[in-house]
Amino acid sequence: MQHTSTQDTLVGLFVASGIVGLFFLALQVSNLSSFVEEDSYTITARFENSGGLKPKSPVSAAGVKIGKVRSISFDPKTYESVVQMSINSQYNTIPDDTTASVFTAGLLGEQYVNLEPGGSDVFLQNDGKIEITQSAIILEKAIGQFLFKSAEDSAEEKK
Amino acid sequence: MDNSVSSQHSLVSVRNLSFSRGDKKIFDDISLDFQRGKITAIMGPSGTGKTTLLKLIGGQLYPDQGSITVDGQNVHKLRRTELYNLRKRLGMLFQSGALLTDMNVYDNVAFPLREHTHLPESMIRTLVLMKLQAVGLRGARNLMPNELSGGMARRIALARAIALDPMMILYDEPFTGQDPISMGVLVHLIKSLNAILGLTSIIVSHDVHDTSAIADYIYVLSGGKIVGQGTPKEIQQSESEWVQQFMTGAADGPVHFHYPAKDYVDDLLSSGKRY
Amino acid sequence: MIQFLQYLGKSTRTSFTKLGRGTYFLLQTISGILSVLARPRLLLNQMYSVGVLSFLIITISGLFVGMVLGLQGYYTLSDFGAEETLGVMVAASLVRELGPVVSALLFAGRAGSALTAEIGLMKATEQLSGMEMMAVDPVKRIITPRFLAGLISMPILAALFSAVGIIGGQIIGSGLLGVDEGAYWSQMQANIDFQDDIINGVIKSIVFGFIASWIALFEGYDAIPTSEGVSRATTRTVVNSAFSILGLDFILTALMFGDD
Numbered sequence: 001m002q003h004t005s006t007q008d009t010l011v012g013l014f015v016a017s018g019i020v021g022l023f024f025l026a027l028q029v030s031n032l033s034s035f036v037e038e039d040s041y042t043i044t045a046r047f048e049n050s051g052g053l054k055p056k057s058p059v060s061a062a063g064v065k066i067g068k069v070r071s072i073s074f075d076p077k078t079y080e081s082v083v084q085m086s087i088n089s090q091y092n093t094i095p096d097d098t099t100a101s102v103f104t105a106g107l108l109g110e111q112y113v114n115l116e117p118g119g120s121d122v123f124l125q126n127d128g129k130i131e132i133t134q135s136a137i138i139l140e141k142a143i144g145q146f147l148f149k150s151a152e153d154s155a156e157e158k159k
Numbered sequence: 160m161d162n163s164v165s166s167q168h169s170l171v172s173v174r175n176l177s178f179s180r181g182d183k184k185i186f187d188d189i190s191l192d193f194q195r196g197k198i199t200a201i202m203g204p205s206g207t208g209k210t211t212l213l214k215l216i217g218g219q220l221y222p223d224q225g226s227i228t229v230d231g232q233n234v235h236k237l238r239r240t241e242l243y244n245l246r247k248r249l250g251m252l253f254q255s256g257a258l259l260t261d262m263n264v265y266d267n268v269a270f271p272l273r274e275h276t277h278l279p280e281s282m283i284r285t286l287v288l289m290k291l292q293a294v295g296l297r298g299a300r301n302l303m304p305n306e307l308s309g310g311m312a313r314r315i316a317l318a319r320a321i322a323l324d325p326m327m328i329l330y331d332e333p334f335t336g337q338d339p340i341s342m343g344v345l346v347h348l349i350k351s352l353n354a355i356l357g358l359t360s361i362i363v364s365h366d367v368h369d370t371s372a373i374a375d376y377i378y379v380l381s382g383g384k385i386v387g388q389g390t391p392k393e394i395q396q397s398e399s400e401w402v403q404q405f406m407t408g409a410a411d412g413p414v415h416f417h418y419p420a421k422d423y424v425d426d427l428l429s430s431g432k433r434y
Numbered sequence: 435m436i437q438f439l440q441y442l443g444k445s446t447r448t449s450f451t452k453l454g455r456g457t458y459f460l461l462q463t464i465s466g467i468l469s470v471l472a473r474p475r476l477l478l479n480q481m482y483s484v485g486v487l488s489f490l491i492i493t494i495s496g497l498f499v500g501m502v503l504g505l506q507g508y509y510t511l512s513d514f515g516a517e518e519t520l521g522v523m524v525a526a527s528l529v530r531e532l533g534p535v536v537s538a539l540l541f542a543g544r545a546g547s548a549l550t551a552e553i554g555l556m557k558a559t560e561q562l563s564g565m566e567m568m569a570v571d572p573v574k575r576i577i578t579p580r581f582l583a584g585l586i587s588m589p590i591l592a593a594l595f596s597a598v599g600i601i602g603g604q605i606i607g608s609g610l611l612g613v614d615e616g617a618y619w620s621q622m623q624a625n626i627d628f629q630d631d632i633i634n635g636v637i638k639s640i641v642f643g644f645i646a647s648w649i650a651l652f653e654g655y656d657a658i659p660t661s662e663g664v665s666r667a668t669t670r671t672v673v674n675s676a677f678s679i680l681g682l683d684f685i686l687t688a689l690m691f692g693d694d
Binding site: 007008013015017019020022025026028031056065 | 478479481482485486489525529587589590591593594596597598600619622623624625626627628631632635636
Binding site: 214217243246251253254255270271275 | 559
């Protein structure tokens with residue numbers, strides 16, 4: 001009981017170090033910093049097939065991450081996939097004839113939206129729409145097509 | 160109430176109490192009275208539930224049958240807060256002292272004051288030093304409980320028990336395992352505190368000599384029954400063989416030296432089996 | 435056969451009554467929280483013995499676990515040419531699993547066993563009973579402050595464990611093995627989600643703190659008041675805490691990270 005004040009100091013230090021630890025985890029380790037400070041605007045693209053795209057999947061242009069997928073929904077009229085993306089406000093010069101494609105990072109990596117800028121002078125605004133889209137390449141489909149085609153080819157050769 | 164005359168003067172009255180632990184009957188329909196301002200002793204061999212009786216009086220255990228009234232309140236019918244209010248007026252001295260081991264002597268004695276009053280620290284200091292002076296250990300205030308001898312620990316516990324100026328103190332085996340000097344100190348303390356503070360004391364003990372030196376009235380318990388009661392003199396002259404054996408400490412008597420067993424000769428001759 | 439059934443029935447009955455007593459004890463403990471908050475000194479003293487005294491073992495273990503993760507992760511990832519994701523691997527395993535779980539196991543061993551022994555001895559030396567006779571509720575006065583201290587200390591300790599571990603992984607990864615420091619942190623930041631990973635980790639550690647403190651205090655309070663009883667209770671604390679922590683970790687992980 002005589003060392004009450006040192007004990008208090010140590011408990012204070014302990015709690016403070018815990019708070020510092022949590023802040024470290026939040027700011028230095030996780031993505032909290034990336035989505036607190038930055039403003040963003042929303043654009044929409046419609047894909048025939050958005051494949052394995054998920055909310056929070058990255059949106060990049062020329063290999064640099066410029067935003068992320070906010071939501072994916074199915075349009076029951078056009079049977080298309082509607083993908084809403086948040087783009088960081090600093091990248092506000094995306095032409096309105098940009099092509100959006102769903103790519104896969106590496107053979108087994110996660111899928112992301114790639115934006116290929118066009119040549120227009122009109123830039124996309126908030127709630128803008130990307131008209132030109134390219135669907136995800138479904139690996140099974142591609143392999144199936146390839147096999148089908150090579151079988152056809154060899155059949156023709158035999159004739 | 161059949162005993163209405165005697166219960167007027169008694170602070171604690173136990174009526175038709177029965178209590179059992181498992182299959183063992185600890186108390187079987189006993190009635191006792193503890194007079195105000197007197198020292199009453201409960202004696203009996205080990206294992207007769209003397210400590211249990213104190214716990215029943217303090218409301219820590221519940222009887223199977225019967226009632227215990229302390230200062231006009233039926234202990235086991237009280238609500239929790241009422242029971243706690245009653246306990247503030249009771250002091251209990253445990254066999255081991257039950258001092259809080261993470262505090263020094265001073266804080267131990269100050270503990271009930273700090274828990275139950277909002278007195279300023281300076282007044283608590285005065286009170287604590289007074290209580291410690293009363294048990295003669297004012298100089299030991301900075302020691303930790305593990306630095307105290309058994310007798311000192313009991314005296315500190317006594318100082319703590321009287322911290323809130325209770326009306327009654329329950330002593331659980333206060334003399335057990337004490338050297339003659341600490342024993343003498345404790346006997347003196349119990350007697351003088353009772354007189355000076357106007358307390359009522361209940362002592363549970365199997366120490367015949369010292370207890371009868373200070374007790375005003377003695378109950379002797381055995382096998383869940385009261386086998387003798389009266390002033391120390393009456394008890395010593397009791398005609399009950401059992402009480403005589405207990406008071407003189409004879410090895411054999413109504414309480415047998417041997418634990419119940421089958422016939423000795425038969426047992427020796429029945430060879431072959433282990434039991 | 436009948437003996438076995440009897441044994442089974444008996445042990446079922448005793449474990450149910452124990453669970454019942456434990457739940458009642460927990461409710462009593464929780465009901466004392468307000469009165470403890472009114473006396474923060476009680477809490478502060480316990481924060482010292484429960485939290486501060488566990489600080490060293492937690493941080494040192496965290497550092498070593500992080501360093502081992504850095505080393506092992508590097509060897510595995512470099513086979514696939516993916517050393518840059520070392521930061522992700524170290525941070526994800528620490529923040530999601532190892533931080534909360536290992537620090538809770540260490541907490542149960544360090545603080546939990548000490549709590550059981552302390553409470554058990556207080557019971558054996560009649561201190562709890564004595565307090566009751568002094569009209570002081572031992573659960574509110576003794577148990578609740580320790581329970582709260584455990585509840586508060588556990589997430590702090592787990593966060594420290596993870597933070598120190600991540601730094602340990604970085605020391606090994608980029609200091610010793612040459613993973614690019616920028617990649618270590620940026621890959622980590624890109625892939626560790628604040629809500630999904632950090633917050634879930636904190637929730638886990640709070641749950642573990644709750645369960646470990648509860649078990650430790652109850653085993654002490656429920657111990658047979660002899661020296662043998664207390665030592666058995668201490669062992670039970672460590673064993674039961676470990677089981678509960680690992681079992682709950684599985685359930686929590688399934689709930690939290692199950693549907694992506």
